[in-house]
Amino acid sequence: MAPTAERLMRSRFTAFARNDIDHLLRSWHPSTRPALLEPYAGLRWYRLDILRTERGGPFDRDGVVEFRAFHKGDRVGEQHEVSSFVREDGAWFYVAAF
Incomplete structure (x- = not known):
C-alpha cells in the first residue's frame, strides 16, 4: 500500500510503463473504475515529473497530484x-483526472 497519494501516482506510472493492468485497476477507486482497461500497446512511458501535490499525506482523506508523464511511440509525447x-481504510485510490 502506498503511504501517500504521490507514491500511489508513482506506482501507477510504473504500472503504465510495465503494462500492469491489474495494478491500475486495483488502485482505481471502485466509483470511477472502468470495467475493462485495454493494454497501452505502442507507448513506452519513460519519465514522470510531479509538479505539485495538495494534501495526500498519510493522515489525509484526499489529495491531488499534478504531473507530466512522457512517452515514446510513433512520436514523443507527454x-x-x-x-x-x-484514502479509504488506510489505502489510497486514484479517483479521476480534472
Whole structure:
C-alpha cells in the first residue's frame, strides 16, 4: 500500500510503463473504475515529473497530484494531468483526472 497519494501516482506510472493492468485497476477507486482497461500497446512511458501535490499525506482523506508523464511511440509525447485521490481504510485510490 502506498503511504501517500504521490507514491500511489508513482506506482501507477510504473504500472503504465510495465503494462500492469491489474495494478491500475486495483488502485482505481471502485466509483470511477472502468470495467475493462485495454493494454497501452505502442507507448513506452519513460519519465514522470510531479509538479505539485495538495494534501495526500498519510493522515489525509484526499489529495491531488499534478504531473507530466512522457512517452515514446510513433512520436514523443507527454500527458499533463491533475489527478484526485482518496484514502479509504488506510489505502489510497486514484479517483479521476480534472
